[in-house]
Amino acid sequence: MTDPTLFTRRRLLAVAAGASAALALGFALAGVSPPPISAIPGKRGDRKMLTRTIPSSGEALPMIGIGTYRGFNVAPGSDEYKLLPQVLDELFLAGGTLIDSSPMYGRAEQSTGELLSIHQPRSPAFLATKVWTHGKKAGIAQMEDSFRLLQTDRIDLMQIHNLLDWKTHLPTLRQWKEQGRIRYVGVTHYTSSAYDEVEAVLKAEALDFLQINYALDDRAVESRLLPLCRERGVAVICNRPFGGGGLLGRLRDKPLPGWAGEVQASSWAQLALKFLISHPAVTCAIPGTGNPKYMKENAAAAVGPLLTDAQRQQLIALVG
Template identity: 75%
Template sequence: MSHTEGYSRRRLLSLAAGVSAVCTLNRALATTSAVTLPSAAGDQTMLTRAIPSSSESLPMVGLGTYRGFDVAPGDPVYRQLPAVLDELFAKGGTVIDSSPMYGRAEQTTGELLSIHEPSSPAFLATKVWTRGRDEGIAQMEQSFSLLRTERIDLMQIHNLLDWQTHLPTLREWKEQGRIRYIGITHYTPSAYDEVEAVLKAEQLDFLQINYALDDRGVEKRILPLCRERGVAVICNRPFGGGGLLGRVKGKPLPAWVSDVQVNSWPQLLLKFLLTHPAVTCVIPGTSNPRYMVDNVKAGFGPMLTDAQRHQLIALVG
């Protein structure tokens, strides 16, 4: 799968019809975790951050498929999904994250991307979520099949389930070129001690972890450790599981939002996360093209200052 070729809206839409269908932060940003500014295309290309283990540039806003992609052809929601991918790719986003625990999401993703081989720019991330070596291999093979790909960019051990068993397989497959990066995930503060222990003990490429303006527990130890260990960070649950959006609904945006080129609360909440130098990418989930259009805008323009971050924290709590 190519990561440099373009993307065709018409071809995605044709599939839908055919099947009925992210004081010290500023200093840190200026050093090891600097944002890569778009070149040539100007404001048409999303900002990127380097994956520490490879220096490969990764666009800062991606897409989560939990719930939104757990739909079948014939469902009205399914018919919206080609446009969701269109909006992601058109603005330079590439990361699409899924999991076997997300119902039909892997299969739906594979269907929507299959007609674009080898031209899809997608950076495919999924997970192994079972116990046992053979069971893990079987599940990952099924992910390859459902995603309709011969290579998965990022394979993650979901919620650290049986991680000691799966990690050797992931390393072997990475050496073989079947997967490009390996990582672990979690989404609850109760797991932070175990996450920290694994990060210290093992060499990993990625950590996917819960981080939101109202869920900042990872800032104390996890994010600094990732910077120290050279681990890229993908933020899941960037809207705090959805409750955060409800808390800010109806509140006026701060007067300075135009300085950071955002015009909505979702964009501002995502940019709050992307301003942290340890964060590589955010993956808000949606099945609505309008929300995808809004989300990707967080990957453009200046990051927040320390003062702006502190104001948001005080505003939301």
């Protein structure tokens, strides 16, 4: 029997063709409201993903999501695009929900909206995207475009990308949160050179989320920002969870620690992700991929025991 949570080849080809036609004709598909968050039962539904509570609401959020920076910025009908339905299936079947995008990621928002609009059963996606422009009117126009591309009338998390013109955008985000158009408000950055400004904003403003760079070989966020987020009740999303890309390459030829099996980790990628989500301030990590195999592997990092402090210190020593 065919698993009803998986895309069929026919539906995939249909959405690819439909997306191409929409681009050619210049019209957007109808809006779709995301349903309440829940794990979709499936063949691997017994592997329940760990969750952590969003401090500002008490809502439980699965601890591994997906970033769409490169993997979803692909053309309809391409071989890469045809893999994306299975990527989403792997995320949802594992119990994950968070999909993070941005207007800066090329076609990623549009690809996400197209694929979620045909997902059966209805997707449990926790949609996060960003505003990255100067000026109130430009910010509103950009965010309205995100609603259209994502094919939704509610976005779970709207973030001010790299703090660009944050004082202008934050009042709009708060107003839209009050109106129910967005559920959470946050800010993002990806480099330690901005940490002073990020810290100042966190101290001055009440925010729901901070998205920030954090990896086994990029731990500067641990000294001030992570403790501050715990103090201020701000959820943390980890971007760049494998560092600049060289982390896994450096670890590839090293044997896994003898205790890896005890925490149900079978790869360095899983240990690198477990390192992040084992920090008590971290809510979710969002490794980016357009490969179903890697999505399945990444999602499995949030199954089984988290790391002890001693195990985390052993990983730090291995990285050097």
